[in-house]
Amino acid sequence: MKAAKIWSWFAFGLAVIYFFVPLIGTFEFSLRARRGVYSFDAYRSVLGDPQFVATFTYSVVLALFTIVFGVLIVTPTAFWVRLKLPQIRPMVEFITLLPLVIPPIIIVFGYIRLYNTASYLPLTGSAFGTNILLMFGYATLALPYMYRAVDTGLRTIDIRTLTEAAQSLGAGWTTVIGRLILPNVLVAILSGAFLTFAIVIGEYVLAALLNRPAFGPYMVWMGGNRAYEPAALAVIAFSITWACMAVIQLATRLSKHTRAQR
Amino acid sequence: MQFLEIRNLEKSFRTTRVVKDFSLDIEKGEFVSLLGPSGCGKTTVLRMVAGFETPSSGAIRIEGADVVAQRPSQRKIGMVFQAYALFPNLTVAQNVAFGLKIAGVQREKSDARVAEMLKLIGLPDFGKRYPFQLSGGQQQRVALARALAVRPRVLLLDEPLSALDAKIRVSLRAEIREIQKELGITTIFVTHDQEEALSISDRVVVMNGGIAEQVGVPHEVYNRPTTRFVANFVGTLNNFTATVEDPERGIVSLGGVNAALPRLDGGRARGSEVGLAIRPESVHLGRNPGCDVVLPATIESVHFLGSVIRVKAKAAGVFVSLDTFNRTDVPPPPNGSAAEISFSARDLIVLRD
Amino acid sequence: MIAGSKQPMAATTVRDLPRRRLGASLPLTWLGVAPFLLFALLFLILPTIQIVLGAFRTPDGSVTLANLQGLAVPNILNATWLSMKISLLTALLGCVAGLALAAAVTRGGLPPWLRDATLTFSGVASNFAGVPLAFAFIATLGRLGLMTVVLRDWFGVNIYATGFNLISFTGLALTYLYFQIPLMVLIITPALDGLKREWREAAECLGASGGQYWRMVALPVLWPSLLGTFALLFANAFGAVATAMALTGPSLSIMPIILFAQIRGDVLQDPHLGYALAFSMIVITGIANFIYIMLRSRAERWVK
Numbered sequence: 001m002k003a004a005k006i007w008s009w010f011a012f013g014l015a016v017i018y019f020f021v022p023l024i025g026t027f028e029f030s031l032r033a034r035r036g037v038y039s040f041d042a043y044r045s046v047l048g049d050p051q052f053v054a055t056f057t058y059s060v061v062l063a064l065f066t067i068v069f070g071v072l073i074v075t076p077t078a079f080w081v082r083l084k085l086p087q088i089r090p091m092v093e094f095i096t097l098l099p100l101v102i103p104p105i106i107i108v109f110g111y112i113r114l115y116n117t118a119s120y121l122p123l124t125g126s127a128f129g130t131n132i133l134l135m136f137g138y139a140t141l142a143l144p145y146m147y148r149a150v151d152t153g154l155r156t157i158d159i160r161t162l163t164e165a166a167q168s169l170g171a172g173w174t175t176v177i178g179r180l181i182l183p184n185v186l187v188a189i190l191s192g193a194f195l196t197f198a199i200v201i202g203e204y205v206l207a208a209l210l211n212r213p214a215f216g217p218y219m220v221w222m223g224g225n226r227a228y229e230p231a232a233l234a235v236i237a238f239s240i241t242w243a244c245m246a247v248i249q250l251a252t253r254l255s256k257h258t259r260a261q262r
Numbered sequence: 263m264q265f266l267e268i269r270n271l272e273k274s275f276r277t278t279r280v281v282k283d284f285s286l287d288i289e290k291g292e293f294v295s296l297l298g299p300s301g302c303g304k305t306t307v308l309r310m311v312a313g314f315e316t317p318s319s320g321a322i323r324i325e326g327a328d329v330v331a332q333r334p335s336q337r338k339i340g341m342v343f344q345a346y347a348l349f350p351n352l353t354v355a356q357n358v359a360f361g362l363k364i365a366g367v368q369r370e371k372s373d374a375r376v377a378e379m380l381k382l383i384g385l386p387d388f389g390k391r392y393p394f395q396l397s398g399g400q401q402q403r404v405a406l407a408r409a410l411a412v413r414p415r416v417l418l419l420d421e422p423l424s425a426l427d428a429k430i431r432v433s434l435r436a437e438i439r440e441i442q443k444e445l446g447i448t449t450i451f452v453t454h455d456q457e458e459a460l461s462i463s464d465r466v467v468v469m470n471g472g473i474a475e476q477v478g479v480p481h482e483v484y485n486r487p488t489t490r491f492v493a494n495f496v497g498t499l500n501n502f503t504a505t506v507e508d509p510e511r512g513i514v515s516l517g518g519v520n521a522a523l524p525r526l527d528g529g530r531a532r533g534s535e536v537g538l539a540i541r542p543e544s545v546h547l548g549r550n551p552g553c554d555v556v557l558p559a560t561i562e563s564v565h566f567l568g569s570v571i572r573v574k575a576k577a578a579g580v581f582v583s584l585d586t587f588n589r590t591d592v593p594p595p596p597n598g599s600a601a602e603i604s605f606s607a608r609d610l611i612v613l614r615d
Numbered sequence: 616m617i618a619g620s621k622q623p624m625a626a627t628t629v630r631d632l633p634r635r636r637l638g639a640s641l642p643l644t645w646l647g648v649a650p651f652l653l654f655a656l657l658f659l660i661l662p663t664i665q666i667v668l669g670a671f672r673t674p675d676g677s678v679t680l681a682n683l684q685g686l687a688v689p690n691i692l693n694a695t696w697l698s699m700k701i702s703l704l705t706a707l708l709g710c711v712a713g714l715a716l717a718a719a720v721t722r723g724g725l726p727p728w729l730r731d732a733t734l735t736f737s738g739v740a741s742n743f744a745g746v747p748l749a750f751a752f753i754a755t756l757g758r759l760g761l762m763t764v765v766l767r768d769w770f771g772v773n774i775y776a777t778g779f780n781l782i783s784f785t786g787l788a789l790t791y792l793y794f795q796i797p798l799m800v801l802i803i804t805p806a807l808d809g810l811k812r813e814w815r816e817a818a819e820c821l822g823a824s825g826g827q828y829w830r831m832v833a834l835p836v837l838w839p840s841l842l843g844t845f846a847l848l849f850a851n852a853f854g855a856v857a858t859a860m861a862l863t864g865p866s867l868s869i870m871p872i873i874l875f876a877q878i879r880g881d882v883l884q885d886p887h888l889g890y891a892l893a894f895s896m897i898v899i900t901g902i903a904n905f906i907y908i909m910l911r912s913r914a915e916r917w918v919k
Contacts, residue, residue: 008723025755103854110662
């Protein structure tokens with residue numbers, strides 16, 4: 001058993017090096033903007049760049065719209081499938097897994113061909129239309145995660161029994177949804193929302209090919225034109241992802257506590 | 263020198279002493295059960311004999327040689343687990359042949375041995391099936407065959423029947439005992455089911471809180487339990503508290519009636535209390551010739567089980583459970599009626615607390 | 616949908632209610648999932664079908680295989696082979712390294728809190744892909760990167776002198792592993808947990824050493840999961856664009872990069888070739904994902 005333990009520590013040690021050195025390296029590199037001394041100049045330059053503010057704001061706004069749309073589309077569907085249409089569940093689950101199978105570049109290629117100015121739905125003809133298209137694209141990318149989060153949340157509270165019990169006590173649909181279902185899946189929705197946020201902020205392919213001023217293309221442009229700012233951007237992007245994940249973990253843990261208390 | 267000697271075995275996990283000063287000698291070919299509630303340490307003792315746990319102190323000797331320093335693979339011990347633990351990627355035949363393959367036995371000899379073992383467990387045509395195609399009872403039999411195929415010195419069974427249905431449990435335990443007798447293999451059987459332990463063992467070790475409270479043949483452990491725990495755990499028991507009248511002659515007062523006990527250990531003062539117990543089958547409804555203790559009672563409940571009638575009566579301030587055989591001409595007594603119960607003072611068990 | 620109405624308690628039973636509602640509102644029941652289905656159709660299914668069909672159509676609309684045949688040119692075949700190579704390589708290395716890490720953390724005798732920490736980190740790291748990841752590796756292993764400098768100044772090893780370049784196939788593969796390994800860890804950990812402790816103990820009693828147990832029982836049981844995850848990692852790497860774009864840009868011609876350029880600016884001078892390219896990508900990732908699903912259900916059947 002001892003030999004196994006040595007190998008385990010060895011493997012773990014290598015993994016720690018491989019995963020943490022790039023993070024440290026990125027941070028270190030981002031501090032090198034001023035010659036000879038460590039400083040936050042790169043961050044100042046980035047945060048002060050009007051392009052940064054513009055594209056970051058654009059992505060954040062788009063992320064929020066995507067989240068709202070995603071929640072509105074996914075939650076009632078998951079609820080309905082669980083309660084009323086369990087027979088179509090395999091099909092719905094298959095659909096939600098498609099975005100993981102079909103590479104995003106293919107999906108956006110399809111958008112460009114399908115919704116160009118010569119088609120029934122000329123979304124790419126205008127900036128506003130393209131923004132809408134991009135949002136739908138993001139919602140599609142986030143679909144697997146959003147659906148799985150909400151579906152798991154619904155599964156753990158057994159909505160069928162809950163609804164029947166509530167109805168036998170005289171509650172109507174609005175009461176059932178508003179006071180029973182929604183509060184219980186709020187945590188699941190929240191974790192899906194933060195995952196969506198993390199995905200949208202860093203996304204590149206869709207935004208680049210649809211020519212929208214999002215954060216992803218901005219980062220790539222910076223990568224080709226600046227030395228130290230990209231590292232600062234990477235640190236910012238990683239921190240945001242970490243923060244999102246931390247919030248999700250926190251929310252899940254808090255919800256477990258409240259559930260145990262009940 | 264006995265075949266398997268366990269001496270002063272101790273095991274502690276961090277600050278908890280799970281096994282305390284456990285000693286046991288087992289003869290070759292003997293079937294011994296370790297019986298006790300969960301957490302009593304019986305599985306830990308078994309795993310120490312197997313080699314999966316290292317004793318904090320103590321010795322384990324098989325055929326005279328201390329095995330504590332040996333790895334499980336060196337001890338030539340067969341083990342059957344509660345969860346069957348058949349290798350899912352191998353067929354039944356390959357499972358049974360596993361130990362033979364490790365030992366480098368030739369293909370022909372191995373196949374013959376596998377066929378022999380499958381015949382022994384009554385599944386001669388199951389060789390090509392996979393574990394997930396078998397029922398729980400069948401899987402456990404294959405596990406047994408696998409353990410025995412390599413002719414181990416000792417067979418260890420860790421609650422092998424607990425995961426099975428009640429009916430299979432009863433038939434399989436008899437099968438295990440038959441196979442064990444036929445092969446003459448020294449066996450330790452761990453269980454929490456006292457009926458299992460009593461029905462198939464040569465000797466029973468009743469464990470509680472890490473120590474062996476009593477060791478003996480089933481008849482002895484059942485009829486002459488030495489501690490209150492053993493008396494309560496093995497079979498059902500009616501408990502009384504009596505007052506000592508005459509410590510010299512062993513006379514106690516029970517429910518206003520005097521009884522002369524055959525044995526009463528010394529050091530008891532007149533007027534002190536003593537715990538007594540008696541088995542349901544020793545208590546009779548009504549007066550019975552030869553039963554010197556007669557107590558008035560009220561019938562609380564009657565369960566007609568067919569050949570046996572289980573009566574619960576209140577006597578001497580306690581609820582007494584008694585079993586009586588059905589008699590075609592005598593109907594069971596109605597609830598609430600007054601009656602008498604009688605038993606022989608010889609059948610009273612004095613409980614050592 | 617009867618909203619907000621209260622049912623008299625005595626007159627109805629629980630069994631009556633849902634059935635009556637279902638019967639009365641059957642078309643309305645489907646209305647509940649209609650928005651979702653419409654969304655999926657318009658923004659997931661139809662675009663994909665468009666590509667698939669387009670691969671077999673000429674500009675004037677007739678069916679043809681010429682587009683697919685047009686893929687058989689050196690630069691596209693090279694790109695396909697390059698994509699295959701990097702996907703196979705990072706899938707293989709990701710599997711091996713991920714398995715080692717997962718095994719170390721779940722059953723290697725390490726402190727239990729390391730397991731949770733590793734799984735959490737893997738959950739986050741598998742989302743680190745794309746542009747920031749490329750920047751991170753440039754900042755670490757680029758010509759002025761921390762690692763490069765440290766190795767040169769502290770250890771006297773100049774990795775760039777040995778011919779290493781981050782902006783290359785090797786560099787990209789190294790970068791891909793950053794999200795491949797965590798993905799492997801996340802997926803294989805439940806499979807490792809499924810290896811029952813009793814199997815190992817039973818094998819030991821029968822005389823097997825640790826190595827024999829792994830060779831004869833554990834690895835065969837894990838095999839479907841390992842192979843399936845390999846396929847998944849392959850598909851994952853095959854479709855990745857952003858990391859490659861940010862790291863190697865147009866200099867490394869993997870399939871997604873060529874497709875990207877084609878979509879942007881029709882560099883291949885034939886729009887339908889783009890369809891064919893996309894179609895072949897779908898086929899390859901589709902097959903890989905299919906293998907993953909098949910093997911995963913087989914693994915689950917064995918180990919109930």
